[in-house]
Amino acid sequence: MVNRRRYIGAMAGALLSARFAGATAQGGNVPRIGFLLFNSPRSEPIGPLLQGLDAMGYVDGKTITIEYRFAEGKPERLSDLAAQLVQLKPDVIFAFGGDVVPFAKKATTSIPIVAWMSNDPVESGIVASLGRPGGNITGITLVYDELAGKTLAFLKEAAPAVSRIAVLWNPDHADPEFREMKRAAVTLGAQLQSLEVRRPDDFDRAFKAALGERAEGLVIVSSRLMSGQRQQIAEFAAKNRLIVAGGWGEWTKDGALLTYGPNTTELMQRVAIYVAKILKGARPSDLPIERPTHFDLVINLKTAKLFGLTVPPTLLGRADHVIS
Numbered sequence: 001m002v003n004r005r006r007y008i009g010a011m012a013g014a015l016l017s018a019r020f021a022g023a024t025a026q027g028g029n030v031p032r033i034g035f036l037l038f039n040s041p042r043s044e045p046i047g048p049l050l051q052g053l054d055a056m057g058y059v060d061g062k063t064i065t066i067e068y069r070f071a072e073g074k075p076e077r078l079s080d081l082a083a084q085l086v087q088l089k090p091d092v093i094f095a096f097g098g099d100v101v102p103f104a105k106k107a108t109t110s111i112p113i114v115a116w117m118s119n120d121p122v123e124s125g126i127v128a129s130l131g132r133p134g135g136n137i138t139g140i141t142l143v144y145d146e147l148a149g150k151t152l153a154f155l156k157e158a159a160p161a162v163s164r165i166a167v168l169w170n171p172d173h174a175d176p177e178f179r180e181m182k183r184a185a186v187t188l189g190a191q192l193q194s195l196e197v198r199r200p201d202d203f204d205r206a207f208k209a210a211l212g213e214r215a216e217g218l219v220i221v222s223s224r225l226m227s228g229q230r231q232q233i234a235e236f237a238a239k240n241r242l243i244v245a246g247g248w249g250e251w252t253k254d255g256a257l258l259t260y261g262p263n264t265t266e267l268m269q270r271v272a273i274y275v276a277k278i279l280k281g282a283r284p285s286d287l288p289i290e291r292p293t294h295f296d297l298v299i300n301l302k303t304a305k306l307f308g309l310t311v312p313p314t315l316l317g318r319a320d321h322v323i324s
Contacts, residue, residue, distance in 0.1 A: 030065050031058075031279050034085035034093040034111075036078070037070040038100050038224065044070075046096065048265045052272025058279070073228075075099065082107035092278045094271065095139075097224055098173070101126055105137060112284045114274045115139035116267070118223055118248070121289055123174040130289040138284040139274055140267050142222075142248060144292055148177040149184030151260045152219055154297065155245040156188045158257055158304070158311050162217040162243055166193040166210040168233070169221035177221045177247065203229055207236050215242060222247035222261060230254055243307055252300040252323055257307070262292030296320040 037044050050060070058064045067088055069081040082103040085093055092112045095104040098119035105113065105126060113136055117126065120143045127133035130141070155162065165185075169178045178194065185192045193213050195206040210218065218237055220226055226233065227249055234254035237244045244251065248261030270290060277287060300323040304311050316322060 030063065031092075032065045032067060032088065032090040033275060033279075034088060034090035035066055035068045035070075036082055036085055036093060036095045036100055036104050037068065038075070038078070038097050039073050040070050041068050044096060045264065045268065048268040049094070049271050049275075052269040053275065056272065056276050058272075058276065064279075071100075078103040079106070086111060092275055094275060098124060098126075099224060101137070105135075109136055111136065112278045113137045113139070114271055114278065114284075116271055118142040119174045120176070127289060130291065132285070133287070133289050134285050136284050138287040138289060140271055140290050142262050142264070142267070142292060143175050144262065144295070147260075147295060148175075148180030150295075151177075151245050151247055151258075152181045152184050152190065153188060154258055154260055154315065155217060155219060155243070156190060157315050158299070159217065159243050159307070159309055163189065164191050164193065164213065164215050165217040165219060166195050166213070166215040166242075167219045167221065168195045168197060168206060168226065170198055170223050170225050171196050172198050173221075173223040173225070175221070175223075181219065197225065199225070200229060203232055203236075210242070211240060217243045217245070220244065220246040220249075220251060220256075222249045222251075241307070243303075243309075252298045252303075255300070255303055257300055257303045257309070259296070259298045261295060263294050263296050266294060267292060298323070 060066045067085060067090060069085050071077040071081060078100060086108045090111060092114060093104050095101045095113055095115045098117040101115040101117055115137055116139055121127045121141050122129060127137055167178055167181055182192060193210065193215055195210060197203055197206050220233065238255055244256035246256050246259040248264055249259065251259045274287060278284065297319045298321045299311060299316060299319045302323060
């Protein structure tokens with residue numbers, strides 16, 4: 001599985017490098033797709049989307065033209081970049097991230113937008129409903145209400161002695177996870193501590209608060225903000241011997257005990273299907289926002305050994321991937 005992932009990653013990187021270098025191909029009736037990104041195309045995980053388009057015959061520079069606009073991590077640039085894309089009159093815009101989609105939405109009400117959102121698009125005011133989004137926006141959301149408390153449950157199953165658990169989350173990132181974790185904590189007998197962070201400068205304060213309450217575990221509610229501070233979070237947890245559980249993302253590579261969340265590679269490939277449908281004439285308002293249906297449980301046995309934990313065989317048997 002590791003080799004397969006490395007192969008896919010290498011192929012995606014090669015595809016992206018080649019395409020980004022030649023993304024200005026022009027053609028008479030060649031469909032044009034606008035990509036609105038928070039970071040650069042080389043750092044955003046859009047390889048599976050490009051591969052998915054390829055598989056359906058949409059090849060950048062040949063059968064489609066992709067126009068990239070990216071903010072290089074500077075949100076103040078997104079408004080102008082969205083306006084630039086709209087001026088190019090693409091057939092569809094792909095907006096990557098719940099913090100990016102609002103700028104695309106503000107820039108146009110007529111050009112179809114396929115969105116990738118880790119937050120709740122209804123609670124965020126992006127669409128009217130998941131089943132009937134209305135307007136010109138459709139796409140993918142990573143929100144999974146019914147399973148939002150499972151990460152905490154898996155942590156307690158793997159480390160039952162842990163009772164004081166800090167939850168690192170961004171209140172500006174509209175999702176149900178912290179709310180559902182509080183409900184699950186009552187049943188699981190866990191004492192939750194809310195660590196609210198809205199910007200990078202908030203993390204030091206949050207970490208001091210966790211130490212002040214003698215937290216034994218840390219649950220990370222995934223978002224772009226958290227992903228951008230991966231190294232800082234990992235270093236804090238390792239230094240203070242906190243057992244970490246995360247949502248979607250590769251937190252186990254940074255030493256987390258486990259992660260549970262949607263398979264983001266598969267969902268990015270699903271974005272390609274939405275783009276293809278729109279290029280074939282489908283209206284965004286007729287395409288329901290898709291939620292994840294497959295969730296990966298990843299367990300890091302190296303971390304378990306470091307903390308002297310014996311992960312129950314029943315939990316290991318449910319894992320999709322085990323790092324040993």
